[in-house]
Every structure is written in structure tokens, then in C-alpha cells.
Amino acid sequence: MNEEHLNPILENRMRDFQAGRIQCAETVLTVMAEYYGWKDRAIPRVATAFGGGIAAMQDACGAYTGGAMVIGMLMGRDEPGGDREPAVAACKALRAFICEGYGGADCRDIVGKMDFVAQREAFRGEGGKHQTVCEPLVEAVCRYLADAHPRAAMT
DSSP states (O other), rough: OHHHHHHHHHHHHHHHHHTTSSSSHHHHHHHHHHTTTOOOTTTTGOOOOOOOTTTTSSSSHHHHHHHHHHHHHHHOOOSTTTOHHHHHHHHHHHHHHHHHHHSOOOOHHOSSSOOTTTTHHHSTTTTSIIIEEEHHHHHHHHHHHHHSSOOOHHH
8 A cells, every 4th residue: 555645635535524524435435536546526426325324224334335336446347247256356355354343344233223313413423433433444444445456556
């Protein structure tokens, strides 16, 4: 990983994430898009509904789905019928990384069952799950992706 390239991007986007201007899936996708030099107006639009476990329903973790989008951009097939196994294997490895460190890959498993609207202050407030769990997880996923798929390999 090229930390001197990743760190300033991560710091900048994490400020947006901490302030609630972007959510977990958008953060992972935008950090990594900037890291890899992707310019596409679909980023972060494609990730917008994935935060909070897809539409704040606490299903698949937004950091995981954002990471899966990054993997698709890196390794997805260009043609119908093309080989999808590299992307599938990379996604499974990302899921294993998240499960090992955070106890699952669903938002409810990671932060506990909660209503993000009704419990907004408890979730986003000082010492809440957003700060203590989600922020470190988003950063860890970005670093994992940069380690597993270095920029040099993309050029």
C-alpha cells in the first residue's frame, strides 16, 4: 500500500464520514476511487443507498458493500460470461476480514440492532457506535483494500 498517497485521502473523506455528510459505503467507494484515480460521476451515487446496512435496514455492512463495489471495479468482468471468480474470491476474503475483526458482515451483527433515526444521538454521539465501531471499520476496510490491491498493480 502507498500510505503516503492513501492517508491524506482517508483523512479528508473520514472527516466527511464523521460529520455525517457521507455514509459508510460512500466513504469506502470514494476513498478508494480517489486512491486508484477513478473519475466517474457514478461515484458515490451508486453507493448512496447502501449505508447503514442497505437503506439503514442493518443488512450487509456498508463498509463491506462499498468494498464489494471497489472489488467489482477492480476485478469485475467486462463481458457477459467472463470469469467472475477473481472478484468473488476477493469479496469472500474481504468478508472474512470483516467477520474476523468485527464479528460479522451484517450491520446489526457489528453495531447491534438499533433504529438509526430514533437512536441517532446514541449512535452518532461521542463514544457511540459510529465513532467506536463504524469509523475504525471503514478505515480498516480502505486499508485492507489498498493492501490487497495496490495501486502499482493497477497501472
